[in-house]
Amino acid sequence: MQRLAPLMEEPMDEQEQEDQERGKRSTRSKSWKKWIKTQLQIIVFPKKPDMKLLLSVMGCPLFPVPPLSKISLHQVSSSAQYIIQQFAAATGCKKLAGEIKNTFVTGKITMSMVSDVNSSPAVGSSSSVSHKGCFVMWQMLPEKWLIELVGGGHKVAAGSDGEITWRYTPWLGDHAAKGAIRPLRRALQGLDPLTISSVFSSAQFVGEKEINGKDCFILKLSTDQIDLSRRSDSTAEMIKHVAFGYFSQKSGLLICLEDSSLTRIQIPGTVPTYWETSMSSWMEDYRAIEGSEVVIAHSGRTDVLISRFGETLRGGISVTRMEERWTIDDVVFDVPGLSVDCFIPPKEIKMDFHQHDGPPPIRVGLTESAGRAVFATRRIGAGDLIHTAKPVVACPSLASLDSVCYLCLKKLMGSAKFQDRGVSYCSQECQENSKGFYDVETRADWSSFVDYCRTYNFKYPLMVKRLCCMIISGALPADCLDILQPAALSSAMISKIEDGYGLLWNAFRKANFKDDDVAFLTKQWYTAILARIRINAFRIDLVGGSCGEDLLSLAAASVEGEGAVGHAVYMLPSFYNHDCDPNAHIMWLQNADARLNTLRDVEEGEELRICYIDASMGYEARQTILSQGFGFICNCLRCQSGD
Ligand SMILES: C[S@@+](CC[C@H](N)C(=O)[O-])C[C@H]1O[C@@H](n2cnc3c(N)ncnc32)[C@H](O)[C@@H]1O
Structure with a gap:
């Protein structure tokens, strides 16, 4: 699969070769490669486990709401538009509207987990080890953007071509973001005044507040119900996602940006847990970009608080805090040669998007006699990919x-x-x-x-x-x-x-x-x-896609299966029940990443079942394995008919 040229660590030989093969993209990669080499020689990349969490949460988050497709910075028919007019004047971004085609930004970050979750975010906090990193960002206004960010030895990326927003992490691979096409939160952190104006001009004015000694107007934005449901699935329901912008009454500038989301997680048959993620960013060092009159925030700090609560958490609320400090090194307008091709999502994401257009067509629900199960939420054609799954843990x-x-x-x-x-x-x-x-x-x-x-x-x-x-x-x-x-x-x-x-x-x-x-x-x-x-x-047999075999492990069998390269446990695939005449199938092509496919046409609402054993065995042999190995009496139609 063709991915974005990733942000590199030394040595670069193999990647350089890849870049050359990519033709057009190589120029782009080289420019920031050089930048990284010169700017970040001091950064060492020790791999820290908490870095994955830091990057997953703070690396490339999206803003809760999309920008308006068209804004007029001259129109004033609401308090929010008045505040945005002041902001546009203060940043000088009016001059940019319709004038620039693209922007290129480089910056540095320092991320850390915060050990004292109770310290005041506004004052600063005692943090554990800090991880340094850097990022490069391209924007083609209004809604094409791309970011590649490296920290602690990991790289993450995200992008949008205006149709699909996607993200890449080494631990989850590439995946498309659910819901509306939204801007990168980083652009809203005082960095891209045009996007800030576009997003907040539809906001609601909700009052005034003093932030760090500055009187501010508060503008509020909320994700609408339709988008909340598009960003939800059968187990994770997004209940709210709101954002607040605090604009200084004196300078007109955006001083602080807050957003907070609440998600309810519930697997049928279990009690729900709730996750609340709050991010607050304080923008600093507003000044004009070199060679331009446009003013942006050249540094700042973001504080994140993740609270997890619900009946299943015996120890009460679990709170995680992390923070990031960032600085902007370079902002360049109208980089020559930056074409729309640079924003094309990875091929697999594009294919999946057009094939399925949204989340996997399944939900986990309860059955009368076999516990939880996976059901189709729409008709799925024979042989179609239902979804893929990465293992929680796999072992050779x-x-x-x-x-x-x-x-x-x-x-x-x-x-x-x-x-x-x-x-x-x-x-x-x-x-x-x-x-x-x-x-x-x-x-x-x-x-x-x-x-x-x-x-x-x-x-x-x-x-x-x-x-x-x-x-x-x-x-x-x-x-x-x-x-x-x-x-x-x-x-x-x-x-x-x-x-x-x-x-x-x-x-x-x-x-x-x-x-x-x-x-x-x-x-x-x-x-x-x-x-x-x-x-x-x-049990994982890498059969290169031979769909005829029954590949689910003999999970309870004590003897190692011949040809198995190892074993793995997954989350969603674990909710598929067994059928001796299954309508779905799990397989592994090259590695422990599983693919679930249908074996025949499946109607909306139908339960999807895979076969845990060798379905060619006779009735008695199947009953013995299922009851002794898996501990259940099979209730499938084939067994009920005595076949
Ligand atoms: C891998 S789990 C499948 C998900 C499970 N139903 C749950 O609620 O988590 C396997 C268990 O599901 C139930 N099950 C699966 N297939 C079944 C079947 N054909 N007949 C009866 N019970 C079944 C059995 O309890 C079995 O041990």
Whole structure:
């Protein structure tokens, strides 16, 4: 898949080659490559687990509402338009309207998690380690834009061609944003006065407030109900997303920008949790861009507060705080050669967008006799892709350790290997994304634990070991699999499981991990995780898309399947029930990323089911495996008919 030329880290040889192959895009990449080289030589890129969270939340967020397609900076028929007129005059952006075609911006950032969540954001806060980074941004007005941002050794990107807004993170890949085409929040942070004017001229004037000693007018914007529902799906409902702009009464400038969203997450059969994300930015150092009269904020600070609450959170409200400081280095108008081609989204996103035009056509609901299930929300044609899924955790089998990527389980074809402390990866990206948990893993001696897995031919304890390392590294929360259905375990199984727990616990203890880091690892937690993995893990056979096979793991089978490169647990695919005559199918082409396809036409409202076992087996054999291995009596039509 063709992605944006990513923001690079040294060495660059391979990327440079790619850029050359990309022809047009190479000029663009080279200009900022040079900039990064000269400006950021001081930045080292240690990979920190919290950096993923920082970049996911603060890297490229979108503003809650789209800009007006056409604005007149001369029209004054509301208080908001009056305030925006003052702002346009103060920034000198009226002169830009209709005059400039594009803008190029470079800047630097410093991001950090804030340890004291109660300190006042306006005053500043005590933060943990800071991560430095930089970004480049292109805009072609009004709604084409592109940003590439690197920090802590990770790069993220986002863009919009006016039709699709998309985002790229190394951990989620490329994906399209839901809802209306919205501007990048960064542009609103005092950086792009035209977009600020366009967005806020439809706002509501809601009063006045003093911000940092300056009297300000407050303008409010809210995402409308239609867009909120377009940004929701069957499990995550966006309840509100509002923004406030604080414009100085004296200078006319935008001093502070706040936005806050509330999302309700509920998997059928569980109680809901709520996530509230509030971002506040303070703009500083307003001055004219070099060689122009247009005034922009050249630096500022953004504070983010994420609160999670609901009945499932035993410990009450969980709060995470992070902050970013940014500076703008360069703003250039009308960069020659910047064409609309530069804003074309990655090919796969474009294809998916035109094929499906929105979120996957499924919802998770309750059935009468098989718990939760996945239902089609519209008619889906035979053979169509329903959705793809990335694993929550994937782990190679012991037999495949030398032949597949240690992270994504892609087969290693000899040459393309990236090696790190005894394991191999298919790409530098996989190596980088594994660093967090692998740093944890390599601190301990796993020989006894691995011997135990080998002796009993167990594969799931290896997944739990990886999960533990991911949790300790901060990549996953300890309750990440809690919503999945657990298997009922016999007492004989529990005693075997406890042997494994003892060995795992000892490995961490001997490696002197801090008590706090491994506090989650109780015998109860370990047993509960294995009970969930047992029902929900998929055995991964990379068959290059041979759709005829039944690829769902024999999740409960104790014997390693021949040809399996490893096992993985997913979120959405775990809600698919089994059918001995399924209408859907899960498969893996090259790595642990799963693809769910229909096997025949599926009508709106129909339950989508996959086959957990080899459907060619006879009735008795199927019943035995399903009841002994998976613990249920199959209620599918084929079984009911005795076939
Ligand atoms: C991977 S989970 C599927 C999602 C599950 N229904 C839930 O609520 O999380 C597998 C479990 O779903 C139920 N199930 C799946 N297919 C079934 C079927 N054909 N008949 C009865 N129960 C089924 C069983 O309880 C099984 O252990």
